Amino acid sequence: MAMPWSKAARPEALRRRKDLKSESFHHLMHAAASEEELLDDGAIAVAEAMAREEKQRAAIEYVKTLHVEPFALCMYITLCVLLSSVVVLYRNGQYDFYLGEMVRKLVLGSYFDNADSEIAMTFDDVASLDDIYKFLRGPLLAALYVETTRTGVPLPPSQMRKVIDGNNMLLGLVRLQQVRVRVDSCAVPSYFEVNGSSATTIAHCYAALPRGKAAADLFDREPIVGQAAVNVNGEQAAGGGAPRTYEWMPSSVTKVGPFTGIHHQYDGAGYRVDLPLALSTARSRLLELEKDGFLDSSTRALWVDFALYNVNINRFCTVRLLFERLESGLITPQATIQPLSLLWYDSLDANGLPRLLLVESCLLGFVTFFIAYELQAMRREGLRSYWSDKSNWYDWPSLLGFFFVAFCRYRQWSLMRDIKRTVTLDAEDGQVDGFVSLDEVRDWAEYETMTLAIDSLLVYMKVLHFLAGVPYMSTLLRTLSRASSQLIYFLIILTILINAFAISFHLAAGTQLHDWRDLGSSYMSLLFFILGVVDLFELHRANRVVGPLLYIAFVFVILFV
Structure with a gap:
């Protein structure tokens, strides 16, 4: 048997030394890898903890949103329902x-x-x-x-x-x-x-x-x-x-x-x-x-x-x-x-009250509630802080527009009362020998229709503000291109927009154009509108002001946004 220091034993010693170095290297590498894995596990743990905290924070914010918004949201949805009811009862497009x-x-x-x-x-x-x-x-x-x-x-x-x-x-x-x-x-x-x-x-x-x-x-x-x-x-x-x-x-x-x-x-x-x-x-x-x-x-x-x-x-x-x-x-x-339609309240329900008058009274009551709600917010936040919020500049025109609509309705009622008296007096002798002018009544009716058309669009667009606090909805409103996984939310928004523009186009051009004669036809016309089938000149002839305005708004909101 060769001794360790002998010439014959030297290759064996070198081999063993090499093996020991290799084992030490692998041991060091394994230790380093283990240390990196520990670091990765720590980073993952930290990330998971941050994600949990973010999720908890989002849940807290969501709970806050649900505690703050539901009452106002329900009231606003009721306002939209009443507005749609007024349009249906007030106007029969056919x-x-x-x-x-x-x-x-x-x-x-x-x-x-x-x-x-x-x-x-x-x-x-x-x-x-x-x-x-x-x-x-x-x-x-x-x-x-x-x-x-x-x-x-x-x-x-x-x-x-x-x-x-x-x-x-x-x-x-x-x-x-x-x-x-x-x-x-x-x-x-x-x-x-x-x-x-x-x-x-x-x-x-x-x-x-x-x-x-x-x-x-x-x-x-x-x-x-x-x-x-x-x-x-x-x-x-x-x-x-x-x-x-x-x-x-x-x-x-x-x-x-x-x-x-x-x-x-x-x-x-x-x-x-x-x-x-x-x-x-x-x-x-x-x-x-x-x-x-x-x-x-x-x-x-x-x-x-x-x-x-x-x-x-x-x-x-x-x-x-x-x-x-x-x-x-x-x-x-x-x-x-x-x-x-100028004799709105001649049709009575079972209780002897005009249905349209009841619905309009409820609508005006809800509008008054929202004005009081905004005034309270103005008092609570202060004028400077309140008007620094741009959404408040959006709310007041739509709310005050309803009072202008009510004033237009009152003017029509007052003028029609005088016209009915004139027609009755003219026919007392059995001969009709006077001209009946409905020009002023028609003008006030046109003011009412145009204001209500714009108000309908503003009111329905405001619903999106209430939905902005719902998870995914705010992201959907900012970037519709990323809404593929939230298609249901996109359909909700699209339905709201289509309904708003259908009512607005029907009010603005329903009596003049076949495509907008009622709400059902307006929905179908808007679907063709999205495909580019629209006659802008017909809209302009039907309503010189609101027609082109609604056309531009629809193109911007639906096609560009």
Whole structure:
């Protein structure tokens, strides 16, 4: 056996030393690895502890949210339910839309002969003063002056005012009114002045009205002098008679409020003519107007006003047929047909109280509660701290908007009370000889509708503020792109937004456009809207202010956000 220090034993010793070094190295490496694992375990433990603390903190905040918000949230949801109930009870989209559509088809869609062509014309084809007279004598008289049944039997006097298929009553008389520009209100260029021998002479110049609000000094206020009295055949009546004159009257006399046409604004003043209720005398009156040159080169606009009432659905309908005559001589027709629900509280429930009045009273009570709630918060936090919160700047317009809606409703009720009294007094002698103007009522109804449309959107958008404290909901509101795992929350938000915009579009354009005639149609139209199927110009024609505003808001909220 070799000794450890012998030459033969040296390789064995070296091998053993190498093995010992290797074992020491592996032992050291294992110890280091164990130490790293201990460090990793410690980091994991710390992270888990922090996660638990964060979870506990979130739970505490969630509990705080649930303790603070549920009462206000329930009250606000009740407010939304009451608002939707008011819209459903106050407006029946099917009734409103189809009443207006009936007038459009029977008055505007009826054909009349065109002397210059074999192709019949409609209201939208009117392009000259002669076309206006043909339309008035044709479709207008045929729709509003019904004297016989379908079988040709004369109607009794009590049924003479039941126009448009006998389901609608004509309120008062039909009124024609025009505005004129002064003769020679502009200067004829010297090379076109009257020369006597020149074939290019121009006798008179009629100034062009500025866009928007027309200049008052350009309008003519001198009486229009016509011919002597004529009979129904256009022949001079026996005994002659003094020439007919048509006086200019201010808006305080005509009872027509300011309105805007396609090209200009009008203050309601002008030359008015009321058509009698009998068909023969109305036709004779139109013939007199044509013979007298009532419409001529000075005419800048003619409008026809009348109002209908349908007792079957308890709806009024105001109609204005506007013919604007451009400086070029072209006529641009425009029809404004506005169905109105103005006798809101005539329908009683089992307890003898109007359902709509009950719901509106509850809605106003809830709005008052929220105003008191905000005033209390203002007192508790202080004015500076309260108004530093931007959400409070959002709350007050929507809350105060409801009081403006209530004021608009009161104004309509007050005006309708006077109109009902006027109609009753006018019919006491058995003859209707006055014009019933619903212009002011219609204006207040439009203010109410526009305010309620915007308020509906603001109120439903506020629900998202209450949902912001719910877990995941705030994240969903900030980044919809990360909402794939919380689809249910996305659907909740989408439902709220669609409902808000559906109500707003229905209120703003429901009486004018088929796509928004009721809430169901509005929901479907919004789904097409998301796909890009929308006619912005139709919305603009239906409502010049709120239509484009809602379009921009919907595009921004739904497509961009």
